[in-house]
Amino acid sequence: MKAIRRLHVRTVLPETLAPLHELALNLRWSWHPPTRDLFASIDPELWDSTGQDPRAVLSSLRSDDMERLAQDEEFAARVRDAHEDLQRYLTRPRWYHEQGAGGQDGRTLESIAYFSPEFGITSVLPQYSGGLGILAGDHLKAASDQGIPIVGVGLFYTSGYFAQRFNAEGWQLESYPVLDPDDLPLSLLREEDGSPVVIRLDMPHGGHLDAHVWRAQVGRVPLLLLDSDVESNDSARREVTNRLYGGGGDQRLEQEMLLGIGGVRALRAFSRITGAPEPTVYHTNEGHAGFQGVERISELVTGSGLAFGEAVRAVRAGTVFTTHTPVPAGIDRFDVGAIRSHFGDESCALPGIPLDELLQLGAEDYEGGSAGVFNMAVMGMRLAQRVNGVSKLHGAVSREMFQGLWPDFDVEEVPIGSITNGVHAGTWVDRRLYDLARDHLGPEVSGRRVFNRIHEVPIEDFWSTKRELREQLISDARRRLRRSQLDRGATEAELGWTDDVLDPDALTIGFARRGATYKRLTLMLRDPERLKKLLTDPERPVQVIIAGKAHPADDTGKSLIQEMVRFTDDPEIRGKLIYLPNYDIAMAQRLYPGCDVWLNNPLRPFEACGTSGMKAALNGALNLSILDGWWDEWYDGQNGWAIPTADGVDDPDRRDDLEASALYELLEKTVVPTFYERDGSGLPERWLDMVSHTLSTLGPKVLADRMVREYTETYYWPAAHAAWAVEADDHAGARSLAGYVADVQRCWPDLHIDHVDAQGLTDAPQIGEDVEVHAFVTLGDLDPRQVRVQMAYGRANAEDTLTDVEFVDLSPTQSYGEGRHRFDGRVRLARTGALGWTVRVLPAHEHLSGAAELGLVTLP
Numbered sequence: 001m002k003a004i005r006r007l008h009v010r011t012v013l014p015e016t017l018a019p020l021h022e023l024a025l026n027l028r029w030s031w032h033p034p035t036r037d038l039f040a041s042i043d044p045e046l047w048d049s050t051g052q053d054p055r056a057v058l059s060s061l062r063s064d065d066m067e068r069l070a071q072d073e074e075f076a077a078r079v080r081d082a083h084e085d086l087q088r089y090l091t092r093p094r095w096y097h098e099q100g101a102g103g104q105d106g107r108t109l110e111s112i113a114y115f116s117p118e119f120g121i122t123s124v125l126p127q128y129s130g131g132l133g134i135l136a137g138d139h140l141k142a143a144s145d146q147g148i149p150i151v152g153v154g155l156f157y158t159s160g161y162f163a164q165r166f167n168a169e170g171w172q173l174e175s176y177p178v179l180d181p182d183d184l185p186l187s188l189l190r191e192e193d194g195s196p197v198v199i200r201l202d203m204p205h206g207g208h209l210d211a212h213v214w215r216a217q218v219g220r221v222p223l224l225l226l227d228s229d230v231e232s233n234d235s236a237r238r239e240v241t242n243r244l245y246g247g248g249g250d251q252r253l254e255q256e257m258l259l260g261i262g263g264v265r266a267l268r269a270f271s272r273i274t275g276a277p278e279p280t281v282y283h284t285n286e287g288h289a290g291f292q293g294v295e296r297i298s299e300l301v302t303g304s305g306l307a308f309g310e311a312v313r314a315v316r317a318g319t320v321f322t323t324h325t326p327v328p329a330g331i332d333r334f335d336v337g338a339i340r341s342h343f344g345d346e347s348c349a350l351p352g353i354p355l356d357e358l359l360q361l362g363a364e365d366y367e368g369g370s371a372g373v374f375n376m377a378v379m380g381m382r383l384a385q386r387v388n389g390v391s392k393l394h395g396a397v398s399r400e401m402f403q404g405l406w407p408d409f410d411v412e413e414v415p416i417g418s419i420t421n422g423v424h425a426g427t428w429v430d431r432r433l434y435d436l437a438r439d440h441l442g443p444e445v446s447g448r449r450v451f452n453r454i455h456e457v458p459i460e461d462f463w464s465t466k467r468e469l470r471e472q473l474i475s476d477a478r479r480r481l482r483r484s485q486l487d488r489g490a491t492e493a494e495l496g497w498t499d500d501v502l503d504p505d506a507l508t509i510g511f512a513r514r515g516a517t518y519k520r521l522t523l524m525l526r527d528p529e530r531l532k533k534l535l536t537d538p539e540r541p542v543q544v545i546i547a548g549k550a551h552p553a554d555d556t557g558k559s560l561i562q563e564m565v566r567f568t569d570d571p572e573i574r575g576k577l578i579y580l581p582n583y584d585i586a587m588a589q590r591l592y593p594g595c596d597v598w599l600n601n602p603l604r605p606f607e608a609c610g611t612s613g614m615k616a617a618l619n620g621a622l623n624l625s626i627l628d629g630w631w632d633e634w635y636d637g638q639n640g641w642a643i644p645t646a647d648g649v650d651d652p653d654r655r656d657d658l659e660a661s662a663l664y665e666l667l668e669k670t671v672v673p674t675f676y677e678r679d680g681s682g683l684p685e686r687w688l689d690m691v692s693h694t695l696s697t698l699g700p701k702v703l704a705d706r707m708v709r710e711y712t713e714t715y716y717w718p719a720a721h722a723a724w725a726v727e728a729d730d731h732a733g734a735r736s737l738a739g740y741v742a743d744v745q746r747c748w749p750d751l752h753i754d755h756v757d758a759q760g761l762t763d764a765p766q767i768g769e770d771v772e773v774h775a776f777v778t779l780g781d782l783d784p785r786q787v788r789v790q791m792a793y794g795r796a797n798a799e800d801t802l803t804d805v806e807f808v809d810l811s812p813t814q815s816y817g818e819g820r821h822r823f824d825g826r827v828r829l830a831r832t833g834a835l836g837w838t839v840r841v842l843p844a845h846e847h848l849s850g851a852a853e854l855g856l857v858t859l860p
């Protein structure tokens, strides 16, 4: 029978157990082993069968279980302790407060909104597809640990991403199990009268898109998730948030409108109802939430009487945009027609936003761009005064990729910085390793101090723990493999072999990530015989565990996965290289600790950062990777291995051949011998040296704590100060900046450098000599204080291109009428060799964040 209605009967806990409710709803349990133990001890079998989900354990309790627990005084005491511990965690001052909370002029930064299309916090809340979501989850957790006052904003997807299985031919099959938010660690945001908050977006032709708001609590950090599955929507709109990255253009656009526009409205409702402070800074994780900026412009135009251009300046000041991919397919772009039909109508979603201004924000109106396309990353950059990539290399690649937005500047001056991603240790380091460190260093040594003292942990204890971690992975992998083979049509009787696949003493290599083509899952299959030899070596065997999902519409990715799954069926290597379906956080938490080597072989430079290798490193694995993303930055010759890249080789086949062959060679000649070389007591001494070196040097760098502190100091606080500055006195700063921008844009075409000369420059200048520079400039209507005139000097190559450029400001000294002015300055020659110099004029205004912000510069 099928039910015609569902209802949700809430568990009512006896008083002594009541705190369990809060403990289950606060996702801090996902990185707090004692709270997990508490729930596990209620019913260990239930704990495992619910996928280790406290909320599900509570809802499965029957009244007699509850009676039993309520009588159990020891249990009640543990509940009390856990609850007190949570309260301490939520209220104790943290790093953020110790650093002054961004204080300026008596104010502190009290709220930062963090938008992301996906959040990977725990496998119990499957609202992520890969690295972007995991990073967002780790960002919230680390912000919570550091006391950074973030509030997350995302969507609630009824079926999450999808569940992956394989058929007999190894082809990926997707299923979309429906999640019931009432069973998840979420609570519905309600008005004071108890009715659910409804966020409404007006849509064209009198329609609307409504959403409820689910609240998750990630330690100290609230996370608001909008859900379009509400009765007041028509049936199509109820499905808008059914799947992460599902559906076509219109659904995707409506998801993003809900995330951005609805997200800001959800924040307003949240503040109104709970009294939480309104955010000052808005951080968008990738372009999908870009409409948040447009909604804030609309608020300022309709609510504060700002003109569109003034509102843009106000919004930009408080916005931080992080770009995450140099892969063009990873960048979100819409057809201009779709934007028109969703925003252009009379009853447009956003009052106060002229359609052509909106279209201009996402226009690819630069060299190499496409007409007719609305680019969300480009809008992200136009609506944020601060922009960054996610590793040093990715910062450089992004400056090149988006140089078209600042065409007259050298690529180094493109205003895109970088903060290298990090990972949340509490989530990703196996608790056995925590226990090991605590046993030897004492409970008071925590956080990054553990890494400084890692050498005090006896290496043989580490090695035996590592074996336990391999065993833990293997038993999980066998269970998953068995289930996968059943899905693929095998019968129980044929599956005896899965009980003893994989060897807890063999060198274990992990490879798990999304099935995106640039990640080159099948590179290791380039020469199958050579791989087989490694896998079947009787003395020094290698085993490989692989996992990863391809996007349902990505047939290329799916066929690569199929090729790999079929390879695993080869009887010669069966059980030595295995593909586990349905990669998720729960699998990852066993996989990283159980591996000795983490393999990553993307096509450089398409891996913006990559974080799985960081998680593996924190669990004592060594990275074997192409020098891309974070590895390009932190590989030091002793913390793992770099697979040489054939960067300059244009033929992709040949490049794959070269790189695959370098990979085999490293494995055969270096990785495998080092792992199997044992000392008198059976320990791989050189290997373990590399591992302790990795933990002590890489450990502190790869932490999400470090990442969120950098975001706070480099972006959040400066953005807050900029936002306060433009918003003071009824947005006087924003108005003045917008007026200035309009003036310079009008005057710039007529501005020119008439003449430049230098005094004191002899034919053979010597280091230490002073040079006096004069620039004569026509500024038209602009005042000399409204521009910045600079001398630029640096090394000059054969084509006179300057590198290593330094700038010296020149000051206005004389005006000649008709808008002509003289600027003077002096530099001391501090370098030797072939130098060159020039002069340039830039806009100058107190509320601009840097030289290139407006993309305007005049050269002689």
Ligand SMILES: *Cc1c(COP(=O)(O)O)cnc(C)c1O
Pocket: 129, 130, 131, 132, 134, 512, 513, 514, 583, 584, 585, 588, 609, 610, 611, 612, 613, 615
């Ligand atoms: C860390 C992680 C990722 C991201 O891995 P990359 O190396 O960045 O590709 C994807 N999925 C899961 C489940 C993860 O834990």
